[in-house]
Amino acid sequence: MASPLIQTAFADGVKRIQDSPIALDASVRDIQLSGIHDTPIPIFGGEGFEGSFTIASSRPNDLSDGRYDVNYGNSYIQTVTWGENGMPKAEGFVTYSQSTDPASPYFKDMTQAYSEKQWITFPYTEEAIRSDPNLVEYRLVELARD
Numbered sequence: 799m800a801s802p803l804i805q806t807a808f809a810d811g812v813k814r815i816q817d818s819p820i821a822l823d824a825s826v827r828d829i830q831l832s833g834i835h836d837t838p839i840p841i842f843g844g845e846g847f848e849g850s851f852t853i854a855s856s857r858p859n860d861l862s863d864g865r866y867d868v869n870y871g872n873s874y875i876q877t878v879t880w881g882e883n884g885m886p887k888a889e890g891f892v893t894y895s896q897s898t899d900p901a902s903p904y905f906k907d908m909t910q911a912y913s914e915k916q917w918i919t920f921p922y923t924e925e926a927i928r929s930d931p932n933l934v935e936y937r938l939v940e941l942a943r944d
Contacts (some may be wrong), residue, residue, distance in 0.1 A: 818861035833867030
């Protein structure tokens, strides 16, 4: 049997949720949202001490708006695996997107992809890099000093 302190803490937590706009059976996706974007983008994950692999820290000041805004978490995630042909496959995210400018088309692009678990494939081999239609090359040259 749980201690009276644990029972009281649990009852207090249930009461706090019941007094908020959050349903008792709400999923994390329903209430844990990006705290920087103009439209709600669900963010999965939790705290490391909870055993979560994907980190998303959210602390509501109160529950009156029915949401937990994520204010800290994963920023860059990359995986590399190998296909049956032995070739590497690299995928990942910049979870907070590519721009901090709300007017930019890149303001929420990768956050949305991360939320939907739509991994971005990174060109890894020389062939994949060369065939990327967005490839831009820059060459740096050292200028001779007088």
